Amino acid sequence: MTSLDDTHALVVGIADYERFPALPAAVRADARAMRDVLTDPDHGGYPAARVTLLLDQEATRDAITSALHRLAGAARPGSTVLLYFSGHAIGNFLFPIDADPRRLPRTAISGGSLGATLEAVPATDVLVILDCCHSAGAGPDASFFKRLASGRAIMAASREDELSYVLPGHAHSLFTEHLLAGLRGGVTGGDGLIRVLDLFEFVQPRVTRDQPAQHPVFKARLEQNFPIARHAAAPAPAPSDGFPYDAYISYADRTSDADWVWEVLVPRLEREGLRLAVSGASGDPGVPHIVNAERGIRAAKRTVIVLSPTYLADNTADFENVLAQSLGVREGAYRVLPILIVPTDDLPVRLELLTTLDLADPRRAPRDFVRLIEALRAPLPRR
Incomplete structure (x- = not known):
């Protein structure tokens, strides 16, 4: 069982696409806030040097792929790895900033290639969080989980036929808003650790309550409810x-x-x-x-x-x-x-x-x- 002694994360947020419609500024705010909560010693507990943030023009296909390979090289048995992506996705593809609709297989990141990269990560526990429209269909396919040992999970903001919403006047997307609330203390355990299933069980009903047309999805191959973040802040009185x-x-x-x-x-x-x-x-x-x-x-x-x-x-x-x-x-x-x-x-x-x-x-x-x-x-x- 991991104890979050060795944690690594890649956080990607893309709003101003070159060849696709721009997304709300909330997407960038989501990614920044995820980086901040993960590196907060009272919450995520990830060392800042092990959390990579790629925003807009930084988030090219090559940059994301290189960052994923660095994660694979830095992780080891006992490590915990988190990948967060907020941006466009459709079908089996995540779209980096330079994705071209005419050449998606060569310019986007397919679920298959993402799955192969994650398969090479020697970490004990890996969580992929996708906050994008149709996100349940954009991650690694089912064969990814069949090939791998336990400890791999995907948390998607919506079903593959649904949109992911930003409510009017809100600074964050609906899914990430509740995700952040959970990581900031909404999900707590007696041992000071936030576990992956508890986090999803906190987020899912709140998202669907606020927007009945959006249903977060969880896919995993697990033998244990592994910890994904710390919560060392003092509990409420x-x-x-x-x-x-x-x-x-x-x-x-x-x-x-x-x-x-x-x-x-x-x-x-x-x-x-x-x-x-x-x-x-x-x-x-x-x-x-x-x-x-x-x-x-x-x-x-x-x-x-x-x-x-x-x-x-x-x-x-x-x-x-x-x-x-x-x-x-x-x-x-x-x-x-x-x-x-x-x-x-x-x-x-x-x-x-x-x-x-x-x-x-x-x-x-x-x-x-x-x-x-x-x-x-x-x-x-x-x-």
């Missing part, structure tokens, strides 16, 4: 308080409120590594909502209530915030953390007395978002 979740999100499940919760609030908090239970989306299927709500509220350190006129008119939301406040009174703690997303009058007295973070005012929202994150990381306030 909540586990020492005995809470499985940092927050239970209570909101009105109506279009405008729900859109804001799922498109803004939840992604932002999960990028910060916070553990969330969300009203209506957590708990056991087939169990009454009020039962799941009570379980989620009890298991969360704080209940974040998303205030709006719609929320105040919602009976389910009213039940949730009353329950959270009642638990707080019994325990001598301040369980409820209100945030305002639409200007709201006539708050109930029990809520009006609480300090509310104002995310409806664009002048205050950036500062109050930071205050929200800090409050969720802090110990549970007590009387």
